[in-house]
Amino acid sequence: MASDFAMDQFRFLKRLLLVHGHWNYQRVGYLVLYNFYRNVVFVLMLFWCIAQKKGGTYWAISPHVFDLSHKTLLEYPKLHGVGHRREAYNLQLFWITMIDTQWQSLVLFYIPLFTYKESTIDIWSMGSLWTIAVVILVNIHLAMDIRRWVFITHAAVWGSIIITYACIVVLDSIPVFPNY
Numbered sequence: 001m002a003s004d005f006a007m008d009q010f011r012f013l014k015r016l017l018l019v020h021g022h023w024n025y026q027r028v029g030y031l032v033l034y035n036f037y038r039n040v041v042f043v044l045m046l047f048w049c050i051a052q053k054k055g056g057t058y059w060a061i062s063p064h065v066f067d068l069s070h071k072t073l074l075e076y077p078k079l080h081g082v083g084h085r086r087e088a089y090n091l092q093l094f095w096i097t098m099i100d101t102q103w104q105s106l107v108l109f110y111i112p113l114f115t116y117k118e119s120t121i122d123i124w125s126m127g128s129l130w131t132i133a134v135v136i137l138v139n140i141h142l143a144m145d146i147r148r149w150v151f152i153t154h155a156a157v158w159g160s161i162i163i164t165y166a167c168i169v170v171l172d173s174i175p176v177f178p179n180y
Contacts (some may be wrong), residue, residue: 018077019070029089030145033097038138040098044105045130104141108133124177128168135164 112129139157146153171177 014077015070015074019073022073029093032089033093034142034145036094037097037101037141040101041105041108041134041138044102045109045134048105048109104137105134108137125172128172132161132165132168136161 109130112126112133116126139161143157146157
């Protein structure tokens with residue numbers, strides 16, 4: 001069996017369990033919910049495109065993670081019970097996230113659809129618009145929950161938006177593709 005942590009003295013055990021265990025649980029709980037959110041938004045955009053002519057519905061609210069300081073966690077060991085009580089990730093939070101996700105995907109799909117309803121825009125161009133809109137939405141959603149911004153965080157969040165836009169521009173400029 002492998003371990004995520006290694007220590008040479010038991011005096012570090014209390015801090016490892018109470019502080020790092022709590023922080024790790026909070027982060028993993030958020031990561032799981034965010035991954036579901038991101039993937040479902042992408043999939044539901046495709047679903048709404050297909051279901052537009054056949055019907056369908058869905059919605060969600062994003063969970064916010066507020067962490068405690070290491071001093072507070074060491075002073076109050078009972079706070080470690082948050083994981084046992086499933087406060088950062090549970091079925092209710094999952095369904096709230098899914099409802100919020102469905103709502104956001106509906107808005108993201110139908111606002112451009114109704115905005116360009118009377119225009120001559122084709123489905124390929126609309127697909128490019130929806131793609132960049134989803135990437136912007138999920139990255140802004142993530143950015144609102146980030147508490148410590150460092151260079152790599154900025155590069156990942158804003159860089160993915162820029163790279164997606166650049167890829168769309170490059171793909172749209174290739175004559176073989178439909179929306180050239």
